[in-house]
Amino acid sequence: MGELKDTVKGLGNEIAGNVKQAAGKARNDPAxxxxxxxxxxxxxxxQGIGKVKGALGDRV
Structure with missing residues (x-):
């Protein structure tokens, strides 16, 4: 189950990061x-950690 949790959290962070990047670009805010x-x-x-956990059967 750790695999799914890490994958979902990773996807959420990726999406949020992309939104922040777009907002920063639109506002000309490099920070x-x-x-x-x-x-x-x-x-x-x-997400990479989730994949490793999936491959190792959550033994990580």
Missing amino acids: QQAEGKAQEKKGELQ
């Missing part, structure tokens, strides 16, 4: 764009 990029990368990492 918000950077924050969004960091959140997107966090989401990608969470």
